[in-house]
Amino acid sequence: MTIAYNRSSGVDASTQLRGNAFTRAFSGGTLGRNIGMAVLIFILGFLTLYPLSMLLYGSLHSTPPGMAGEFNLAGYRAILTAQNLLVLVNTVGISLAKTIPSLSIAVLLAWIIARTDTPFRGTLEVLITLPFFIPPILTAMAWGMLGNPQVGVINMAWRWLTGAEEPLVNVYSYGGVIWHMCQYSIPFLFLFIVDAFRAMDPSLEESSRMCGASRWSTFRKITLVLMLPVLTSSFMLSFIRGIESFESPLFFGTPAGITVITTEIYESINHRATPDYQYATALSFAILGLMFLLVLWQWSLLRGKSFQTVTGKGFRPNVIELGPWRWVTFGFCVLFFFVTVVLPVGQLLLGSFFRFFGFYTYDMLTLEHYRAVFANSEFWRAMRNTMTLGLLGATATMVLGAIVAYVSVRTKWKGRRLIDVMAWLPWMMPGMVLGVGFLWAFAMLPGPLPIYGTIWALLLAYIALGTPVATRVMTGSYHQLSYDLEECSRVHGATWFQTMWRILVALAWPAFAVGWVLTFFGIMRELSASILLYSVGSEVLSVVLLKLWTNGNAEQVSVIGLMMMLLVILFRWVQLRVIKSRISKL
Amino acid sequence: MASVTLENVSRVYGAVTAVDGVDLKIRSGEFVTLLGPSGCGKTTTLRMVAGLEKNTGGRISIGDNVVSDADSNYFVPSERRRLGMVFQSYAIWPHMTVFDNVAYPLRIRRRPAAEIRERVMGALRLVEMEQYAERPSPALSGGQQQRVAIARALVFEPEVLLLDEPLSNLDARLRTQMGDEFRQLQQRLKITALYVTHDQAEAMALSDRVVVMHGGKILQVGAPEEIYQRPESRQVAAFFGTPNLLAAKVKDCRPNGGAVFKLSVEGQGWSGECHAATEMTKGADVTVMVRPENLQVCEAAKANGGLSWSGEVVQAIFRGSHRSIVVKTPAQKLNVEASSLADVGVGRTVTIAAPPEAAWAVCSE
Numbered sequence: 001m002t003i004a005y006n007r008s009s010g011v012d013a014s015t016q017l018r019g020n021a022f023t024r025a026f027s028g029g030t031l032g033r034n035i036g037m038a039v040l041i042f043i044l045g046f047l048t049l050y051p052l053s054m055l056l057y058g059s060l061h062s063t064p065p066g067m068a069g070e071f072n073l074a075g076y077r078a079i080l081t082a083q084n085l086l087v088l089v090n091t092v093g094i095s096l097a098k099t100i101p102s103l104s105i106a107v108l109l110a111w112i113i114a115r116t117d118t119p120f121r122g123t124l125e126v127l128i129t130l131p132f133f134i135p136p137i138l139t140a141m142a143w144g145m146l147g148n149p150q151v152g153v154i155n156m157a158w159r160w161l162t163g164a165e166e167p168l169v170n171v172y173s174y175g176g177v178i179w180h181m182c183q184y185s186i187p188f189l190f191l192f193i194v195d196a197f198r199a200m201d202p203s204l205e206e207s208s209r210m211c212g213a214s215r216w217s218t219f220r221k222i223t224l225v226l227m228l229p230v231l232t233s234s235f236m237l238s239f240i241r242g243i244e245s246f247e248s249p250l251f252f253g254t255p256a257g258i259t260v261i262t263t264e265i266y267e268s269i270n271h272r273a274t275p276d277y278q279y280a281t282a283l284s285f286a287i288l289g290l291m292f293l294l295v296l297w298q299w300s301l302l303r304g305k306s307f308q309t310v311t312g313k314g315f316r317p318n319v320i321e322l323g324p325w326r327w328v329t330f331g332f333c334v335l336f337f338f339v340t341v342v343l344p345v346g347q348l349l350l351g352s353f354f355r356f357f358g359f360y361t362y363d364m365l366t367l368e369h370y371r372a373v374f375a376n377s378e379f380w381r382a383m384r385n386t387m388t389l390g391l392l393g394a395t396a397t398m399v400l401g402a403i404v405a406y407v408s409v410r411t412k413w414k415g416r417r418l419i420d421v422m423a424w425l426p427w428m429m430p431g432m433v434l435g436v437g438f439l440w441a442f443a444m445l446p447g448p449l450p451i452y453g454t455i456w457a458l459l460l461a462y463i464a465l466g467t468p469v470a471t472r473v474m475t476g477s478y479h480q481l482s483y484d485l486e487e488c489s490r491v492h493g494a495t496w497f498q499t500m501w502r503i504l505v506a507l508a509w510p511a512f513a514v515g516w517v518l519t520f521f522g523i524m525r526e527l528s529a530s531i532l533l534y535s536v537g538s539e540v541l542s543v544v545l546l547k548l549w550t551n552g553n554a555e556q557v558s559v560i561g562l563m564m565m566l567l568v569i570l571f572r573w574v575q576l577r578v579i580k581s582r583i584s585k586l
Numbered sequence: 587m588a589s590v591t592l593e594n595v596s597r598v599y600g601a602v603t604a605v606d607g608v609d610l611k612i613r614s615g616e617f618v619t620l621l622g623p624s625g626c627g628k629t630t631t632l633r634m635v636a637g638l639e640k641n642t643g644g645r646i647s648i649g650d651n652v653v654s655d656a657d658s659n660y661f662v663p664s665e666r667r668r669l670g671m672v673f674q675s676y677a678i679w680p681h682m683t684v685f686d687n688v689a690y691p692l693r694i695r696r697r698p699a700a701e702i703r704e705r706v707m708g709a710l711r712l713v714e715m716e717q718y719a720e721r722p723s724p725a726l727s728g729g730q731q732q733r734v735a736i737a738r739a740l741v742f743e744p745e746v747l748l749l750d751e752p753l754s755n756l757d758a759r760l761r762t763q764m765g766d767e768f769r770q771l772q773q774r775l776k777i778t779a780l781y782v783t784h785d786q787a788e789a790m791a792l793s794d795r796v797v798v799m800h801g802g803k804i805l806q807v808g809a810p811e812e813i814y815q816r817p818e819s820r821q822v823a824a825f826f827g828t829p830n831l832l833a834a835k836v837k838d839c840r841p842n843g844g845a846v847f848k849l850s851v852e853g854q855g856w857s858g859e860c861h862a863a864t865e866m867t868k869g870a871d872v873t874v875m876v877r878p879e880n881l882q883v884c885e886a887a888k889a890n891g892g893l894s895w896s897g898e899v900v901q902a903i904f905r906g907s908h909r910s911i912v913v914k915t916p917a918q919k920l921n922v923e924a925s926s927l928a929d930v931g932v933g934r935t936v937t938i939a940a941p942p943e944a945a946w947a948v949c950s951e
Binding site for chain 1: 636637638663664665666667668669670671673674675676677679680681690691694695738739742748
């Protein structure tokens with residue numbers, strides 16, 4: 001290599017060093033940066049702050065969105081009833097009642113998968129986490145059929161086996177609501193906890209054993225205590241999710257007269273002679289207050305406690321040899337998979353092939369439901385809408401999340417804290433509440449922006465709902481990339497844009513893909529905001545399912561449910577094959 | 587290759603002054619090391635030359651071009667400064683092969699493919715890594731990553747090579763080997779190199795000149811021997827190894843040829859002759875520095891113009907190449923590096939002596 005270097009004349013060199021105004025503006029110049037920040041703040045403001053403020057506006061406004069009315073506190077007065085106190089107790093109580101058993105089972109499953117020599121752990125992990133990806137509306141309907149007190153398969157089998165008159169289970173009860181929530185919560189919590197078990201430095205436990213502690217007291221005094229921050233935060237997360245939950249109380253609570261806040265909001269808009277928007281909006285705002293308190297509590301609990309155990313280093317954790325007991329743990333995992341996936345999917349299969357749900361005799365076998373669904377233009381439209389929204393929504397959400405995360409963790413730009421908080425706001429907004437907020441937001445838009453009633457209304461709501469997770473996924477991914485990788489590229493001659501594209505995007509895309517699939521699943525299972533924002537022509541699959549179910553058409557529901565299941569399995573398979581199991585890096 | 591000039595360069599973060607008025611001129615082809623404890627501002631200085639930090643005061647030039655001038659708010663971003671840099675973490679991009687990593691600076695500059703191939707292979711040959719060209723970069727060991735990082739920094743023939751503690755992540759044996767190899771390469775190619783380290787041995791072995799920094803300021807600039815043997819201040823003296831620093835008073839001072847003065851000093855229970863860089867007044871307080879390896883153990887007092895102390899051995903540790911002894915003298919405890927053959931056990935009374943040229947006096951602060 002020769003180092004002889006023909007340098008251009010001094011004048012040339014200095015112009016080259018300065019570059020042109022355009023490059024300067026976008027490679028860290030103040031003007032380009034300010035414009036970029038303004039655009040980001042505007043987009044995030046429209047997605048989060050605007051519906052939030054419209055919620056406040058609507059709760060004080062006496063008439064439905066878009067109509068002239070006056071401002072009063074009637075909405076807030078109306079929610080202060082003894083009945084609503086029961087609704088609040090129901091909401092909090094049900095969420096608590098599902099979170100505690102879910103967390104215990106999730107810890108047990110995570111321990112089995114991460115720390116024991118149970119056979120086929122790799123496969124079991126995929127199977128255990130599968131229910132997380134199944135839209136809750138599907139399992140809700142399947143369990144509605146399985147556990148129906150009169151014609152449910154479980155009760156029919158029970159009567160046939162024992163000759164009893166009374167049903168064994170009735171899903172239309174508190175127990176049913178909690179049972180259904182658990183099926184989603186357990187895999188959700190498992191995903192959070194399993195990595196904490198896995199990433200723990202084994203020497204921390206080994207040194208406890210060396211100090212004379214038994215295996216069990218090591219587990220209690222070291223392992224669990226070290227995991228406390230992870231456990232607390234997953235507990236809070238699951239608890240908040242429980243309060244936001246809509247499908248379970250709608251399917252199993254409403255028929256039994258059990259009302260929670262989300263179903264109360266839904267009922268007051270959809271099932272009253274005249275929809276009471278002010279009441280619903282005031283209630284939404286009230287639940288936001290509750291969520292805010294919970295989030296504050298979560299912060300104060302976790303303040304100063306970092307996730308020291310999760311170092312990100314690839315430790316080889318201590319694996320406990322269970323001996324013959326490993327088949328018991330294996331059986332437990334299989335049982336979990338059987339109950340949460342095989343049973344409901346089996347019910348959907350069964351339901352789809354018989355003429356009437358509940359009458360399972362040979363002469364009732366038919367394919368007519370498949371024919372009916374495939375001939376149904378509404379189904380195809382909903383399918384198309386769901387796919388379009390899923391692809392567009394997931395992409396847009398992830399791009400937004402990637403940019404917000406970049407600005408908030410990788411730059412020192414003014415206003416980065418603001419956009420970080422704005423992107424995080426929907427985290428404490430249940431889908432139902434955001435739906436109500438957007439109802440008002442779209443109605444209040446000036447004339448030339450007819451978003452309400454179109455597919456774009458749903459798209460915007462999905463983006464808003466998905467942004468916190470998207471931002472979090474990308475934040476985690478950026479944190480793992482050292483600054484040196486970017487700076488090195490700059491020093492060796494690449495501009496800001498070139499560095500972004502060749503280094504950061506190239507390195508962060510696996511996380512982007514993981515987040516994309518997560519967001520896509522999120523959109524596919526979304527019901528609570530969709531049910532408020534859809535209109536004829538912009539239905540999505542979950543809405544069509546709910547409508548068919550309400551009309552008592554359980555058989556066609558089964559067919560559509562199976563289609564969705566196929567999609568879920570297909571996407572999950574692609575995800576596992578293409579990007580490996582990086583979901584747990586969430 | 588170009589020179590680098592720093593004129594009164596400062597960097598202030600809020601109330602903290604990380605770098606405080608640094609003046610430094612690095613000649614073309616020279617290897618200069620910034621040396622100091624962590625937090626002394628050496629890395630910040632390097633990053634300001636790289637354009638990764640903006641200097642809040644002063645002016646930086648590379649060759650004849652000013653690249654950053656705080657007064658006129660002129661700042662050339664990193665990518666247009668034509669530098670090569672080796673990071674402490676090596677910053678080898680994990681999604682690229684070795685070849686792609688090294689080719690990056692050339693591809694960014696849109697060189698033709700044939701030229702890229704030739705120059706990348708040339709650079710890889712320089713660091714003896716050409717057979718690894720197609721390896722995915724995460725599959726490299728620490729030493730190999732370091733070689734790739736150097737090849738990448740050299741491939742487009744930069745004006746200046748910047749190195750931020752490039753050897754600190756290697757084990758001791760490899761560190762010495764890589765350091766020596768790099769020094770040879772630098773001298774062969776006449777690269778202007780600015781090197782940051784906190785390792786004094788590394789700094790002395792590699793550099794033409796060493797810049798000792800502390801608290802954001804330069805304490806002393808000089809050739810390694812000069813810094814080591816003839817420090818300008820007690821702080822610089824204390825920074826290298828574990829020297830014996832003895833308080834003393836000047837009894838007499840006379841020129842000794844060149845810029846060196848010969849002093850007669852007297853401490854607590856000892857006296858003798860030593861050297862100093864500046865003229866000292868009689869009766870002035872000085873600190874006399876004697877390095878442990880220059881002290882010799884003798885059986886009886888043989889004061890021959892130099893310095894000597896007597897005392898009891900309170901600690902003796904065998905280290906293979908030598909024996910570390912601590913001798914308790916009336917003045918203070920002294921560290922001595924004795925021959926590993928010397929038979930000195932704890933409790934023995936010994937006399938230790940140093941020739942005048944091994945004792946160096948600086949002003950006491």
